[in-house]
Amino acid sequence: MIDGREDQAAGLRRLFRKAPPTVVALFSTGHRAQATAARCIERIGRQAHRVLVLDEAAGEASLAGVWGHTAGGDLLHALDDRQSVGALVQPVAGLMGRLPVTAAALALPLLDDARRVRLFEQIQTLQRHTRFMLVHAATASLDGPSPFVFAAPRRLVVAEASGRGATEAYACIKSLAALGIGSLHVAVASARHRADAKAFFQRLESLVRQRVGLPLAWAGEVERDDIADALLADLGTQAPREAEAAFLRRLNGWRHAAATIAGG
Numbered sequence: 001m002i003d004g005r006e007d008q009a010a011g012l013r014r015l016f017r018k019a020p021p022t023v024v025a026l027f028s029t030g031h032r033a034q035a036t037a038a039r040c041i042e043r044i045g046r047q048a049h050r051v052l053v054l055d056e057a058a059g060e061a062s063l064a065g066v067w068g069h070t071a072g073g074d075l076l077h078a079l080d081d082r083q084s085v086g087a088l089v090q091p092v093a094g095l096m097g098r099l100p101v102t103a104a105a106l107a108l109p110l111l112d113d114a115r116r117v118r119l120f121e122q123i124q125t126l127q128r129h130t131r132f133m134l135v136h137a138a139t140a141s142l143d144g145p146s147p148f149v150f151a152a153p154r155r156l157v158v159a160e161a162s163g164r165g166a167t168e169a170y171a172c173i174k175s176l177a178a179l180g181i182g183s184l185h186v187a188v189a190s191a192r193h194r195a196d197a198k199a200f201f202q203r204l205e206s207l208v209r210q211r212v213g214l215p216l217a218w219a220g221e222v223e224r225d226d227i228a229d230a231l232l233a234d235l236g237t238q239a240p241r242e243a244e245a246a247f248l249r250r251l252n253g254w255r256h257a258a259a260t261i262a263g264g
Contacts, residue, residue: 021050021127023247024231025135025152028189029168030160033139036189038066040158040222041134045095047228050131052089052096056105056148061138064100067092075104078122079115085122096130105146108254120248132228133247139168142175151250154231155184156219161191161200169204177214185219187227197221 028037041063045051054075055062064071073088089097104119111119127133135148142149149155155176159169169186176184186204191197205216219230 021130021133022154022232023133023135023152024154024156025137025149026156026158027137027139027172028158028160029139029172030162030165030190033160033168034061034063034066036158036160036222037136038063040156040187040189040227041136042092042094043222044132044134044228044231045092047226048132050096050129052126052130052133053092053098054101054133054135054148055098056101056146057136057138058102061140062100062102063098063136067098069098073100075099075101075119075122076107077103079118085125089126099126101135101148105148108147108251116252120252123248123251132231139172139175142172142179147251147254150179150254151247153246153250155181156187156227156231157184158187158189158222159200159204160189161196165189166200166204170207173208173214173216174212177212181214183215183217185217185231187219187222187225187230189222191221191223194221194224 026037026041028034028040030036041051041053053063055064057063063069067090069090073083073090075085075088077083078085078088085099089099091097108116108119135152137146137149157169157172157176159165173184173186186201188197188200191200201216201218208214208216217230217233219225219227
């Protein structure tokens, strides 16, 4: 008789052998944060084919309103086989689409091993057709770090070039630093011109360097630059494909990580 736990372990090893696409957690700040996030994502979609959005933000913080989506399906619903994961992806022009994962993020720490493997299998089904996975998360979610944000090997803060955008970007970066990340990208949106965008980034980078000690990488202007190319750039000594291959492993390890964070 085969031990069921061995079957599950073998399933995880099989999943982890295949490197997933580039996975980036994306946060947006400013007066119209959701619209700014959508504009940045759509631009990445034009620069890199096969872009899928995992929308972890809930309610008005999600991208549902921007793209005219109604509330309903979630990645979690694919676990009972009543809906395929592909059917849960909501269409967005120029992208593979948007998949809500709010419920899946909340439920992940509570799933038994078999259902966790099933969840990872559904994610891998999507990965086979995806070049970029962008995890859209609200900055408020960092008060209690989520599994998809924790697992993403790269982070992008899209900062509106305004006082509110700068304040929220700094708070977001400070919260991310508390999670122990090594560095992150920043893209600037809605600047009047190139010089303003660069000056905004330099002020933010100087403040973060002095008070947080976290290096920031310039990803460019949302309206003018190739953000996708910047996200693919190597950060420090990090090997890009090794980082991407870690996504499912880190997601699988979320229960232990969450307990560690909760315990201080």
